[in-house]
Amino acid sequence: MTIKSLGVIGSGAIAAPMLEALARNIAQPIERLSILTLPQVADGARELASRCGSRIARRTDVFTDGDAFLAEPFDFVVECAGHAAVKAYGTKVLANGVDLLVVSIGALTDDALRNGLEAAAKRSGARLVLCSGAIGGIDLLSAARLSGIERITYSSRKQPKAWKGTPAEKLLDLDNVTTETVFYEGTARAAARDYPQNANSAATIAIASVGLDHTMVRLIADPAAPGNVHEFTLSSACADMEIRIVGKPSPDNPKTSMSTAYTVAREILNRMSPIAI
Numbered sequence: 001m002t003i004k005s006l007g008v009i010g011s012g013a014i015a016a017p018m019l020e021a022l023a024r025n026i027a028q029p030i031e032r033l034s035i036l037t038l039p040q041v042a043d044g045a046r047e048l049a050s051r052c053g054s055r056i057a058r059r060t061d062v063f064t065d066g067d068a069f070l071a072e073p074f075d076f077v078v079e080c081a082g083h084a085a086v087k088a089y090g091t092k093v094l095a096n097g098v099d100l101l102v103v104s105i106g107a108l109t110d111d112a113l114r115n116g117l118e119a120a121a122k123r124s125g126a127r128l129v130l131c132s133g134a135i136g137g138i139d140l141l142s143a144a145r146l147s148g149i150e151r152i153t154y155s156s157r158k159q160p161k162a163w164k165g166t167p168a169e170k171l172l173d174l175d176n177v178t179t180e181t182v183f184y185e186g187t188a189r190a191a192a193r194d195y196p197q198n199a200n201s202a203a204t205i206a207i208a209s210v211g212l213d214h215t216m217v218r219l220i221a222d223p224a225a226p227g228n229v230h231e232f233t234l235s236s237a238c239a240d241m242e243i244r245i246v247g248k249p250s251p252d253n254p255k256t257s258m259s260t261a262y263t264v265a266r267e268i269l270n271r272m273s274p275i276a277i
Helices: 015-025 039-056 066-070 083-095 105-109 111-124 138-147 188-194 200-208 259-272
Strands: 005-009 030-036 057-063 076-079 099-102 128-130 149-158 181-187 216-221 228-236 240-247
Touching (some): 005 015, 030 039, 030 066, 039 057, 057 066, 083 111, 099 105, 111 128, 149 200, 181 188, 188 216
Parallel strands (some): 005 076, 030 057, 099 128
Antiparallel strands (some): 181 216, 228 240
16 A cells, blocks of 8 residues: 555654654655644654654644544554553544554453454454564464464563553562562453553464463563563464564663564555565
């Protein structure tokens, strides 16, 4: 498809490096880039638009009003702003017949929201695209599902500070964790629901494989973690996989792996290019 008008929901730790990557790599500017952000961070969004916008699009606008943003004639919209943004805007974007890329896949642990998004996409003919985010190997993982998956496990290991502001604070003294500590073992659904900024990858793996209620997850605070470490193992009829990814934390938000921003940029560039990989 050709993208002439791109909408971006969010202007923070994922959206900013994603737009910077687009600015460096886009072959030629599109017609329009629109960024939806919160009023309290609008100045930062405008600075981001000023820094990157002219290299991405001939016209760039920053919105703080969701209805005004949704009134734009988009070809593609990407969500980079968290579970609340998916709930607030996802169904409306799809109902307008516009393909939507969701980064905050953990929002889909809400079955009513997921069903609503799917129904809106079916009615309008749009597509809900789930971003691979910080996880690699999703293509083979989802292919293995077709052959039959026998076993899958996933662990997320991060520095203790990355778990601050989450329920882990009630389970651990995060300032004084000295050895790796598993503080959560359970389903991907509960992990992604209760740790919305940390465990979107758990939801991604689950949805691509055996489902939110059948994918077991471990969350680990580890002062020796070299970054945001994602590990999963898979046994299936077509392949066995062992993947370990050390994502470099975002300098603006240690909960987020920098690689997430680049997977979003890759998806956008693939949709603009005659060759996609």
